[in-house]
Amino acid sequence: MNVTVENIGPCKRLLRVEADVNEVERGFEEVTRDFLKHATLPGFRPGKAPKDMVVRRFEKEISQETREKLVRDLFQAAVEQQKIQIYHIQDVETVSFNRGQPMQFTVTVEVKPEFELPNYRQIPVTVEARTVTDKDVEDALEALRQQQKGYRTVERVATAEDVLVIDAKATVEGVPISQKLGANTSMYESPKGFWVGAQRELGPNFFAQLVGAGAGEKRTLQVTYPADYPTKEMAGQTVTYEVEVREVREPFVPPLDEAFAKQMGAESVEALRAGVRKDLENEVKYRRRNQIVNQVVMHLVQAVNFELPETALQEETRNEVYQRVANLQQRGLSPQQIEEQKDHIFSSSQGTAFVRVKLDFILEKIAQAENIQVTQQQVAEYLTYLAYQRQVPAEQLVKEMQKSGELSAVYRRLLLDRALDFVVDQAQVTEKAPAAAGDAGEAPAGGA
Structure with missing residues (x-):
């Protein structure tokens, strides 16, 4: 030969x-x-x-x-x-x-690309020194209470903080609004049992004209819609609403007591407070590790240059585009809105794919250099978790992945994750004062 x-x-x-x-x-x-x-x-x-x-x-x-x-x-x-x-x-x-x-x-x-491994031991990183304070715990408990906010009927006139349950009829120049402006406005014509408040209106200045009204009271409102109003038929129109108030409801937040603790799944207020503190501490650890991971990843990717297989970049770019489009669809964007962003989606996906593919080849070489292995037990545990996520029996999942060849990809992913853990655990970490309040922090590194 x-x-x-x-x-x-x-x-x-x-x-x-x-x-x-x-x-x-x-x-x-x-x-x-x-x-x-x-x-x-x-x-x-x-x-x-x-x-x-x-x-x-x-x-x-x-x-x-x-x-x-x-x-x-x-x-x-x-x-x-x-x-x-x-x-x-x-x-x-x-x-x-x-x-x-x-x-x-x-x-x-x-x-596979040929290159010399950069230094991956004792990579210097800087993280924010964060601790969970008593105020953090109390703020989190208050946020939990606010999430359970409800509304109760009261026998008094409405204030600006309340909501009203109303029936209404809308006309333009004395004609029902759908007859005057078209079928797209029918939802405004005669709402019944509609909730209105400072955060939910039928139009500009609608709720403000009802402050001071009580249950059973009727009022006539004039609402002028701006020229850029989303419902085009309503834009620039002045609409007359005949409104009857059915109920006045005030917001209330449950007290931090034993009943609230049990509603949150805790045995007592102190148990709830301890659980919240533990969750916050876990979040601090998670954010801290993400900061380390991000800096380690960028150090590795920037420390060495080499060519990448076109197939790997194309496949990873395609996967990233698909994921981003799916996320935009879940957020409610229309196909037309997504189409308008296609160039940005593709270019940003290419950048993310480049980092992921390059990082994976570096981690693969680190795994070889350090003789990092993945055990059968680790593979089995991951497949069990994956089967639970997909709601299929583990045995069925294994057979399907054996048939499709996905098992080798699973093994490689676990191997690369272990290699990254190895590098992250050895990073030389320096702490700094935390950023100003409200800083969103860093996002996890993609693909690692």
């Missing part, structure tokens, strides 16, 4: 493989022997048909399987001989193949 390797692009190689006549003949003989063992011909038991008859009957199949076997075996031998680390096989082309003649074929492959 003769092998030549040509560099044809970033992380791309062209392998030319030539096999002599003897290698080709050995391939034919091996495949023919296998056919002789299993071939079934009329009048003969399986494996008992004469060789010449089997060869004539299955000549095409023997030739095709021999070609595939030779390409497979010789390619693997060529990779081992040239010490090439394959990332992706792009194309296989048979140049010449006939019995009794030398064989030639080419394989276009992407290879």
Whole structure:
């Protein structure tokens, strides 16, 4: 076997493989022997048909399987001989193949990038020195109370802090609004049991005209909608509302007592307070580690330069675009709004993909250098967790992933995560005073 390797692009190689006549003949003989063992011909038991008859009957199949076997075996031998680390096989082309003649074929492959590892031990990072104070705990408890805010009916006139339950009828120049302005305005025409307040209005200055009203009271309101009002038919229109107040409701926040604690799943106020403190402390640890991870990732990515396989970048970019579009859809953006952002989505996705792919190759090399391994138990625990997330039996998930080839990807992801943990745990951490109140902090590093 003769092998030549040509560099044809970033992380791309062209392998030319030539096999002599003897290698080709050995391939034919091996495949023919296998056919002789299993071939079934009329009048003969399986494996008992004469060789010449089997060869004539299955000549095409023997030739095709021999070609595939030779390409497979010789390619693997060529990779081992040239010490090439394959990332992706792009194309296989048979140049010449006939019995009794030398064989030639080419394989276009992407290879893993070659580079020297940067320093990954004792990477200097700076994090905010945060602790959970008593005030933090009390603020969190107050936020919990506010989340449970409700409204109760009161027998008095409305204040600016209340909400009202109303019935209303809307007209423009004495004509029902939908007849005057079109069907798109029908939701404004006769709302019943509608809640209005400072945060929920039927139009500008609507609720302010009802402050001081009590249950059973009727008022006539004039509302002028601005020229840029979202419902185009209403823009610039003055609408008359005949309103009847059904109820006045005031907001109330439950007290921090035993009943509230039990509602939150705690046995007592002190148990609730202790649970809140623990949650806040876990959040501080989480934010601290994210700061370390972000800085470690950027140090590794910026410390070394090397080419990346195009296939890896394209695949990761595609995954990132898909995820971003899905997130925008969940936030309620229309297809047209997403289309308007497509250039930004793609360019930012490319940037994120570049960092992730580059980081993964660095972490893979660190795992090799440090002999980091993933145990079967760790894989099993992750698959159990994944099965729980997807709401399928673990055994079914494993079979599906074995069939699709996803298991190797799972193993690689766990290996890279362990390599990152190794580097992060060794980082040289310096603490600094926390940023000003209201700082959102740093987001977790993508893909790591």
